[in-house]
Amino acid sequence: MQLYHHPFSLDSQKVRLALEEKGIDYTSYHVNPIMGKNFSPSFFRMNPTAKLPVFQNGSHIIFDTVEIIQYIERISMVSFISDNIKESNQEIIQWMHKIQAWNPKFFTLSHVPEKRRLQVSKFIRRVVIARMAESPDLASAYHQKLKEAYETEEKLRDSEVVRWSKEHLIRLLDEVDEQLGGTAYLGGEEFSMADVLFIPVLARLAILDLEDEYVNSRPNIADYWAMVRQRPSYKKVIGRYFGGWKKYKTLTKTWCFVKIRRMLKKY
Numbered sequence: 001m002q003l004y005h006h007p008f009s010l011d012s013q014k015v016r017l018a019l020e021e022k023g024i025d026y027t028s029y030h031v032n033p034i035m036g037k038n039f040s041p042s043f044f045r046m047n048p049t050a051k052l053p054v055f056q057n058g059s060h061i062i063f064d065t066v067e068i069i070q071y072i073e074r075i076s077m078v079s080f081i082s083d084n085i086k087e088s089n090q091e092i093i094q095w096m097h098k099i100q101a102w103n104p105k106f107f108t109l110s111h112v113p114e115k116r117r118l119q120v121s122k123f124i125r126r127v128v129i130a131r132m133a134e135s136p137d138l139a140s141a142y143h144q145k146l147k148e149a150y151e152t153e154e155k156l157r158d159s160e161v162v163r164w165s166k167e168h169l170i171r172l173l174d175e176v177d178e179q180l181g182g183t184a185y186l187g188g189e190e191f192s193m194a195d196v197l198f199i200p201v202l203a204r205l206a207i208l209d210l211e212d213e214y215v216n217s218r219p220n221i222a223d224y225w226a227m228v229r230q231r232p233s234y235k236k237v238i239g240r241y242f243g244g245w246k247k248y249k250t251l252t253k254t255w256c257f258v259k260i261r262r263m264l265k266k267y
Contacts, residue, residue, distance in 0.1 A: 001026040004043065005053040006033060007241040007250070010104055011065040012053040013200035018069045018193060020233035022076040034120055034254050036127030036267070039145065041135040048141045066100050069193050092187040095194035102172050104204055107165040109156055111208045116255060118153075123258050123267070125149050130267040172201075173214060173221060180220035184227075191231075199228050203238045207247055 003019070003026050005012035019026055031037045031052060038050045047054050047063055054061065055068040062068045070093075109117055125146060132142035155161045176198065179186060186194040202225050205214045216222045228234055235243075241250050261267070 002029060002056045003027070003053055004029045004031050004047075004056075006030055007238075008254070009033060009052040010200045010204055011051075013203065013237055014065055014197050015053045015055065015068050015072070016237040017196045017199060017233050018072045020236055021191070021196060021231075022072055024072060024076060032254070034124075035257060035261070036124045036131075039124075039128055039131045039142070041131060041138065044131070044135075044138060044141065048138075050145055066096050066197075069096070069196065073193055092192045092194045095186050096197050098175075099172065099194065099197040099201065102168050102201070103165065104169075104201070105152070105165075106156060106161055107169060108204065108208065109152070110162045110165075111210070117156075119262070120258055121149060121153055123262055127267045169201075169214070173218060177218040177220045180224050185224075191228075195228065199234060200238065202228075203242065207242050207251075 001024070003012075003015065005016060005028070007013070007030075031040075031043060033050075033052060037043070038047075038052060043054075044050060046061065049063060051063065053065070053068065054063055055071070056062075057071075062071060128142050128146050128149070132139050132146075135142075176186065183189060185191050186198060202215060202221070205211055211225075215225055229239065240246070
């Protein structure tokens with residue numbers, strides 16, 4: 001089994017947490033989207049959406065995050081499942097889809113300093129143009145990604161788009177906080193794949209220095225967040241890259257790489 005992912009990718013974090021929680025061995029391939037590595041011809045041929053993560057097991061390739069996690073859970077299941085567990089699973093699946101419905105893209109980008117955001121956006125557009133020249137047979141697919149990059153910048157200038165993303169997040173957090181008022185975890189008293197999808201959302205808020213506004217203001221989520229950060233899977237997948245001062249090291253290193261490659265015009 002192979003996983004194409006990157007520590008910065010929120011959906012990649014979700015899948016890696018699932019793999020670690022289930023104790024499944026896999027071959028890891030880092031594909032840095034900020035450096036435009038997801039637009040390399042080999043990766044782009046496999047996944048024209050250029051999104052991360054991508055999970056491959058033999059000839060079976062999955063791009064959708066929830067589908068990947070459900071697949072991971074299926075291959076790790078015991079053969080006997082009781083009716084109670086089946087019913088519980090339906091509840092968990094509902095939470096998974098509810099969490100995945102929030103797209104962090106515009107919320108995240110709206111909290112990145114505009115100068116850096118535009119630098120990365122311009123760099124990635126140049127990467128796409130360079131890859132398009134190398135692989136003319138993929139020109140139409142690359143052109144679509146180029147169009148999407150311009151559309152993203154345009155939408156970020158629309159306050160309504162950013163406001164809608166923020167309100168969607170607030171509704172999700174309020175609902176989760178209410179749920180956690182009665183159970184230890186999202187799906188009940190046991191850790192589940194619903195928690196796997198939600199933990200990276202909280203990690204994203206922490207990376208953006210928004211814990212006080214969105215996490216600590218909700219007591220049940222605050223207690224839950226303190227608890228789940230102690231899990232070995234969290235420490236391996238997220239904590240090692242973004243815990244404390246490490247997040248500044250991780251992010252600064254990436255900004256420097258982009259700046260140097262821009263200066264050298266190496267796309």
